[in-house]
Each structure stands twice: as C-alpha cells, then as structure tokens.
Amino acid sequence: MSLTQQETLAGWGNYPFSSSYTIHPTEVQEWQQAVQQGNFIARGLGRSYADQATNKNHVVGIATKMNRFLHWDAQQGILQCEAGVSLEEIITVFAPQGWLPMICPGTKFVTIGGAIANDIHGKAHHVDGSFMNCVLSFTILLANGEIVTASRTENADLFIANFGGLGLLGVILTATLQLRKIETTYFRQQSVKVKNLDEMLAALEKYAHYNYSVAWIDSLAKGDQLGRGVLTVGNAASLAELPPALQQKPLQLHKKSVLQVPFFLPGFVLNNFTVRILNKVIGFVQNSPKEFIHYEKFFFPLDAIHHWNRGYGKRGFIQYQFVIPEAGGEQTLRTIMEMIAKSGCTPFLNVFKKMGQGQGILSFPFAGYxxxxxxxxxKGLKAFTEKLDKVVLDAGGRLYLGKDAMLEPAMFQQMYPQFTEWLAIKQKYDPENKFTSDIGRRLQLS
Structure with missing residues (x-):
C-alpha cells in the first residue's frame, strides 16, 4: 500500500487540525494490509469533536464505504451490519418497518464503529444506559491481523474495553445490534420553563418518570437567574395516542435537509451580544407548545442544518462535557456556571442532563449530572478549561473523552483511575502499539 498524499482532518469542532494519510477500505483485506503497517486509526463520519480520529503523519482508515447490512431478524429486531453503517442509514431502512436504534445521541450522522468507540449516550441514559447496552457482539480486526468475535461471553475483556476505547484496540468490522420496536416515529413531549438552577434540579426530579429528558440552559444567565432554561421531557408515542392527522403516517421518516452553513462564518459573528440574542431564540424554540413531535426534532434538532459547526468560524470550537456525582452536584454546578459567566470565554449551547449508572472501563457516563x-x-480557553478540570475532578467527576480536545494526561489519569486496567488490555491485544491516534498520544493511551 503506497501512501503519498496527506489530507487535513479535524473533528466536528474543527479544532485541532491534523495532516494524516487517508485510505477508504471497501474490503477486510484492505484493513488488514493497513493495520500491518502500524500507526493506524479507524474513522467514521468525523462527529467526534476533536482529535479522536486524527493521526498526525500516520494513517487514518475511513470506514464509511464499509456500510452494508448483513443480516436482519425481523421478529427479534436484531441487525448485523458493517461498522461503517450510520444511525441515519439504520433509521431510513428500519423505521418504516417499526424499529429504531435503542440509543440515539444528538446526531444521527454517526457510524456504529464510532458509537462503540465513544460509547455514545442519549436523552434516556438514566433508563437505557449507553450504546454498550444495545450491542450483542462485534467482530474486530486485531493488531496481529486476526479477526475475532467479542461479546459479553466471548473475549469479554476486549468487548468491554472497546466501549469508550477510542478505537485504540482494533478495527471494529461488524456489529450485531438490538433495535427498539416502535408503533410510531413520534414522541409525546412536555416543555418546562425554569427560572434558575434550583428550579431546574427540582424539575428533573418531578419529571423523572419520563424516559427521555434534556435541558437547555442559558449560558450567560447570572445571579438569581443562574441556571435558567427549558427542560424537555418525553416518551415514545403509541399509535392510539397520536391525533388523527398523524395516524395517517405513523412511521413517517425525516426529510432530507436542504439547509446548510455554506462557509465558515467570520469569528466576530459569535460574541456575547449575539449569543444573548440566540439564547432568547433557542429558549423560545425549546419551550415548544407542541405535544407530539417527530423523532427528527426530538433527537436530532441540529441535523436540520448541515455543517452548522462552521458557524463558529475557522478558529473552531470545543465541546466541554463533564459528569459529576449527584451528591454535592448542585454547588459544583453553581460554581462552574458562575466561572463560565465570568470567564470571558463565550459559551454557547449548554445542554444539561441527568445520567444513570455507568459501565465499561473508559466509558464516560455514571450516575449524576x-x-x-x-x-x-x-487564546485564553486552554487556561480556563484547566481551571474547570480541577473543579470537576475535586467533585469526583470526569470529562467525556469522545469530545475532549484539551485534557492533559495527568488530569485524565486522575479522572479515570481505571485507565491502568484498560492499558493492560491494550498490551494484551496490541503489544506493538499499532493502533494510535492524536488523542491516544496526547493522553498517553498509545
């Protein structure tokens, strides 16, 4: 395999950029050939936010051409597919048959391989857990060229370590997934406007009986309005619940969006003034009076605008996501929100959720906020995030590695003390360290 041309890659945040040699395998043999040369990482649709699927001066295998459905059990809702299949492709084919993915994050433009590598989660984590819970098994190409099956009973250490393992243990080739049976593609929702953080946390408890919940928080609110926003909760709608007009097409698919941000906007467009205006618009939209809403707007509101990430300009952006225990969480949240409001680092799109029990080794979620x-x-963002890191760590929390762009290895090791267990599994299956990436080197995982 001759590699002579590099491609500049980045995650969804367009920060940082990295030049890598790229290949687009269509068959397993091409993956095997690439892996044997070493210094390799697989990449899906590039929706990790930072350097999770970039590999400076080394090889990135883009998996999107390995996107075939292999077997479908229509009775049990069990799908076997290649790892380059996206959630959008699954929804497009199987929603009209009455099935949806069990776990949906904030975008449908993610591959199954990427969903495993980052152990994605959604609005129902407190009920459904993370992506691991819908994966029955997968096949993986190891560093020695062998292809093995991993499940909860077969190569179980390899199975669990891949969820949140950032693709650093091998190339996921195929996966067997459990889908969720549905009667409609609609959700019955309720929006609750809250005035501050106290009301937000109280509302989370009051509406905890809903399967799905997520909150938008005004990132610039201060004082007695700190933490104000809108909590949206909902459940899957049954056919009998739908109004007559929606019952005509209960399994309606999403429409292909024609909206997009065609180019990077100038950096000055997003500032405190414009964010205040946008926050008012978002707050109005989130506080929707509609009782029934389509899955597209319920799960994937930002997918309606292609390349919305360009709105941050060429400088790029990061998404800083943390989880902290519920005990003492209110004070920690208050401290962090006050720090953000005073930081001078313009925050945008604050999304708040309550999570359920965690699992895995490097998987992000655990019970808390x-x-x-x-x-x-x-210029000052890195120094500020380091201050946030310290507050999160002191609260017993950690950052989401699937979105992180700036974490230092010492802080990572304190947030994920189980990293040594993961490294032992890495040594077992990849002793020559053939699977590498920019985040792997940054966090000393490869």
Whole structure:
C-alpha cells in the first residue's frame, strides 16, 4: 500500500487540525494490509469533536464505504451490519418497518464503529444506559491481523474495553445490534420553563418518570437567574395516542435537509451580544407548545442544518462535557456556571442532563449530572478549561473523552483511575502499539 498524499482532518469542532494519510477500505483485506503497517486509526463520519480520529503523519482508515447490512431478524429486531453503517442509514431502512436504534445521541450522522468507540449516550441514559447496552457482539480486526468475535461471553475483556476505547484496540468490522420496536416515529413531549438552577434540579426530579429528558440552559444567565432554561421531557408515542392527522403516517421518516452553513462564518459573528440574542431564540424554540413531535426534532434538532459547526468560524470550537456525582452536584454546578459567566470565554449551547449508572472501563457516563458547553477557541480557553478540570475532578467527576480536545494526561489519569486496567488490555491485544491516534498520544493511551 503506497501512501503519498496527506489530507487535513479535524473533528466536528474543527479544532485541532491534523495532516494524516487517508485510505477508504471497501474490503477486510484492505484493513488488514493497513493495520500491518502500524500507526493506524479507524474513522467514521468525523462527529467526534476533536482529535479522536486524527493521526498526525500516520494513517487514518475511513470506514464509511464499509456500510452494508448483513443480516436482519425481523421478529427479534436484531441487525448485523458493517461498522461503517450510520444511525441515519439504520433509521431510513428500519423505521418504516417499526424499529429504531435503542440509543440515539444528538446526531444521527454517526457510524456504529464510532458509537462503540465513544460509547455514545442519549436523552434516556438514566433508563437505557449507553450504546454498550444495545450491542450483542462485534467482530474486530486485531493488531496481529486476526479477526475475532467479542461479546459479553466471548473475549469479554476486549468487548468491554472497546466501549469508550477510542478505537485504540482494533478495527471494529461488524456489529450485531438490538433495535427498539416502535408503533410510531413520534414522541409525546412536555416543555418546562425554569427560572434558575434550583428550579431546574427540582424539575428533573418531578419529571423523572419520563424516559427521555434534556435541558437547555442559558449560558450567560447570572445571579438569581443562574441556571435558567427549558427542560424537555418525553416518551415514545403509541399509535392510539397520536391525533388523527398523524395516524395517517405513523412511521413517517425525516426529510432530507436542504439547509446548510455554506462557509465558515467570520469569528466576530459569535460574541456575547449575539449569543444573548440566540439564547432568547433557542429558549423560545425549546419551550415548544407542541405535544407530539417527530423523532427528527426530538433527537436530532441540529441535523436540520448541515455543517452548522462552521458557524463558529475557522478558529473552531470545543465541546466541554463533564459528569459529576449527584451528591454535592448542585454547588459544583453553581460554581462552574458562575466561572463560565465570568470567564470571558463565550459559551454557547449548554445542554444539561441527568445520567444513570455507568459501565465499561473508559466509558464516560455514571450516575449524576452532565453539562455540555460549546466554547469557540480563543487564546485564553486552554487556561480556563484547566481551571474547570480541577473543579470537576475535586467533585469526583470526569470529562467525556469522545469530545475532549484539551485534557492533559495527568488530569485524565486522575479522572479515570481505571485507565491502568484498560492499558493492560491494550498490551494484551496490541503489544506493538499499532493502533494510535492524536488523542491516544496526547493522553498517553498509545
């Protein structure tokens, strides 16, 4: 395999950029050939936010051409597919048959391999857990060229370590997934406007009986309005619940969006003034009076605008997402929100959720509160995130590695003390360290 041309890659945040040699395998033999040369990482649709699927001066295998459905059990809702299949492709084919993916994050443009590598989660983590819970097994190409099956009973250490393992243990080739049976593609929702953090946490408890919940928080609110926003909760709608107009097409698919941000916007467009205006618009939209809403708007509201990440400009942005224990969580959240409001680092799109029990080794979620904040990249951002890291760590929390762009290895090791267990599995299956990436080197995982 001759590699002579590099491609500049980045994650969804367009920060940092990295030049890598890219290949687009269509068959297993091409993956095997690439892996034998070493210094290799697989990549899906590039929706990790930072350097999770970049590999400076080394090889990146883009998996999107390995996207075939292999077997479908229509009675049990069990799908076997290649790892380059996206959630959008699964939804498009199987939603009209009455099935949806069990775990849906904030975008449908993620591959199954990427979903495993980052152990994605959604609005129902407190009920359904993370992506691991819908994967029955997968096949993986190891560093020695062997292809093995991993499940909860076969190569179980390899199975569990891949969820949140950032693709550093091998190339996921195929996966067997459990889908969720549905009567409609609609959700019955309720929006609750809250005035501050106290009301937000109380609302989370009051509406905890809903399977799905997520909150938008005004990132610039201060004082007695700190933490104000809108909590949206919902459950899957049954056919009998739908109004007559929606019952005509209960398994309606999403429409292909024609909206997009065609180019990188100038950096000055997003500032405190414009964010205040946008926050008012988002708050109005989130506080929707609609009782029934389509899955597209319920799960994937930002997918309606292609390349929305360009709105942050060429400087790029990071998404800083942390989880902290519920005990003492209110004070920690208050401290962090006050720090953000005073930081001078313009925050945007604060998303707040309550999570359920965690699992895995490097998997991110555990029971507690999670907050995700978008920050445009500025000169003082790195120093500020280091201050946030310390507060999160002192609270017993950690950052989501699938979105992280700036974490230092010493802080990572304190947030994920189980990393030594993961490294032992890495040594077992990849002793020559053939699977590498920029985040792997940054966090000393490869």
């Amino acid at each position: 999670t907050l995700a904040i978008d920050f445009p990249v500025t």
